[in-house]
Amino acid sequence: MSWILQTNDYKQSFFSHDENRCSLKQRTLSALKKVLLFWIFAIASIVVPLLHFILVPGFLIGGVIAFRLHMRNTHYLDNVQFLCPNCGKGNTQKKFYFFSGKRIRCSHCSHQASIIATAS
Numbered sequence: 001m002s003w004i005l006q007t008n009d010y011k012q013s014f015f016s017h018d019e020n021r022c023s024l025k026q027r028t029l030s031a032l033k034k035v036l037l038f039w040i041f042a043i044a045s046i047v048v049p050l051l052h053f054i055l056v057p058g059f060l061i062g063g064v065i066a067f068r069l070h071m072r073n074t075h076y077l078d079n080v081q082f083l084c085p086n087c088g089k090g091n092t093q094k095k096f097y098f099f100s101g102k103r104i105r106c107s108h109c110s111h112q113a114s115i116i117a118t119a120s
């Protein structure tokens with residue numbers, strides 16, 4: 001299986017050949033790290049006067065949402081380089097989790113593209 005990037009106006013570019021499925025354990029550990037980060041911010045924001053009424057529940061709920069979004073990922077790449085289908089410039093991502101249909105944004109032109117699995 002290989003992966004391509006496709007914009008809304010059907011411009012395509014190559015993304016990756018790797019078939020690197022991540023295990024449930026790997027996904028869960030990575031998602032728990034994100035939750036922990038959100039909840040550390042929640043605990044730290046307890047001492048902020050007045051704003052703690054918004055920040056503490058916001059970070060607690062944000063952690064749960066981040067966990068659920070991260071658990072959707074099915075594949076993992078240590079290091080990925082790809083060309084934006086819109087502007088053609090190179091982008092680099094490290095420790096990148098993704099699934100078929102995930103949308104990513106080009107760091108140069110801010111154009112969004114979907115990661116799509118292909119059979120070849």
Ligand SMILES: [Zn+2]
Pocket residue numbers: 084085086087088089106107108109110111
């Ligand atoms: Zn671009």
